Amino acid sequence: MNRGLVFGKFMPLHKGHQALIRFALQHCDELLVVLCHTAQEPIGGGVRLQWLKNWTISYPSVNVIDFPYDDRILPNSSVSDREVARLWSEAFQQQLPAFTHVFTSEPYGDYIAEYLRITHISYDTVRAVVPVSATQIRNNPLACWHYLADEAKPYFTVKVAIVGTESTGKSILTQRLAEYFHTAYVPEMAREIVEETLTVTPRHLQEIAQLHARTILERLPAANRILLADTDLITTQSYSQFLLGQDLDTAEWIGAANRFDLYLFQEPDCPFIQDGTRLDQDRRNRLSDRHRVYYEACGRPVVFINGDWEQRFRDSVNTIYQYFPALRD
Template sequence: MRRGLVLGKFMPIHSGHINLIEFATTKCDEVMVWVCVSNKETMTADLRFKWVKEIFKNHPKITPILFEYDEALFPNTSESSTSVSEIWSEAIKKHLPKIDIIISSEKYGDYVAEYLEIEHIHYPLPRQISATEIRQNPYKNWGFVPEVVKPYYFRKICILGTESTGKSTLTKKLAEVFKTEYVSEAGRDIVENSNTCNAHDLKDIAQTHANLILQKGKKLDRILFIDTDINITKSYSKFLFNQELYVEDWIEEANQCELYIYLDNDAPFIQDGTRLSEPDRNRLDGFHKAQLKRAGVDYHLIQGDWNERFEKVYQLVLNWFNINEIE
């Protein structure tokens, strides 16, 4: 039986790693996938090991093995090194005896094979992506991210504000620019006019909106922009009826977002026939902000005209993700 070894950090595992491991199965009877995690890396060992196991759970030839190590004992290097390869070869000999072949796309494979007196099979296909590139901008490189990894990088961004502040328009425009999905405000479909809303409507809105978030979220399409959240619905309940709105835990959980953006009420008021009066709209703004404070929601306040709002939010999203582009 020919037993092969593929080792890596898999931080995260990507399509290139998967192709390499699958290539290894064509050369070996059994492939040990060594998931190497140092004590200084923030992406956890459990998470990376879970990804590898999930991806290859139905492959009889592949056995994932977790190796957690101290960088003081097992140094990292971005370049293949004979001295570092010798240290790692000793670790392989200790923890993974009876390895016949190492499969890699790097020069270190030659060094390890020489130290262990085994065969090195070089993966012949050119590298299309690296884990570093994915960490730097997973959204630009989304096509290389496996389905099991996507939830780790998937983010929900919520656009908040009182009536007539441009939430709906901005949410749609952001989704168009970032080429992703958005969730519209359920309240506009359920209640035609804010002045005719009743307490039962708010419960219906809360449940419908949460279901829409869950439905769109299943696509894991990089970023999900959401127009309004449960805090705004709760604020309406307090504003219109002086009642607390209590919802089920799953609704609260569905509404959890990573970034909250609040559009201030300094934008011109536009009455489209479905909204509160301008004075009530401005009073509602205070209720919204009070509810967000009670809920402990930190948000970025955006002011300015319509164009300024888009430019500010667009740049905010890029900066928040620490990226320069999405495509």
């Protein structure tokens, strides 16, 4: 039986890696796909391991193996060097199931095959099939979006939240921005849980936070480089203090789902529309002041948006381009 080896950092997993793995599968009965990683790398090994497992689930002859290592013992080097190849060959021989072939796009594949007395089959050494490197993608993921594996895209998706007090046009603006950027969006969840603001309870706020976080995670895979969200967890926490005088503690995963790259804070200098579910205008404005305190302390970029509806839309689009210029391409 021919057992092959493909190894790498997959940081991130991209279409070049996928093409190499598919090529290797044509030449062996079983394939070891080995994720090599250290604790110091910018994308955690667990994240990359899950990308590989999710993508290879439809390839039953692939065995994904986690291979953490100490770079003081196994050197990090993209340069083909015989001594480095010898060290890695010995580590693979000691820690992996036996294999008969190794597949790479680098000259060091020859050295590994020589040391282990196996066969090296090269693939696309000039990177003509997928002309990109993982470094290029990490440096500008939005510009290299079409090279990313689908499994890795949610990690690099820009998340922008449209926030502010009641009756500031957040819901319509979020939808308009999603249409403009041809992407997915997360609607406000409060009205799914409670009909009127003044009837809210701590249980309601927990349910809102959980439903909103789940929806963020569900919509991320459908996003086209950017995900827009109508409000976020900070707003829900601000409501908790404003209406109930108490903090809102949530599970860690909810906070993680609500890590946004940019907040567009809608000022209340717009017509107040009372639809029967909202606070009165005075409380609405005081709630805006409360929200402002929370967002100014959040440690993330916050841009304050005002003016009429069209001005808000234009300023929001321009601000997004200012922070993420690659979205223009």
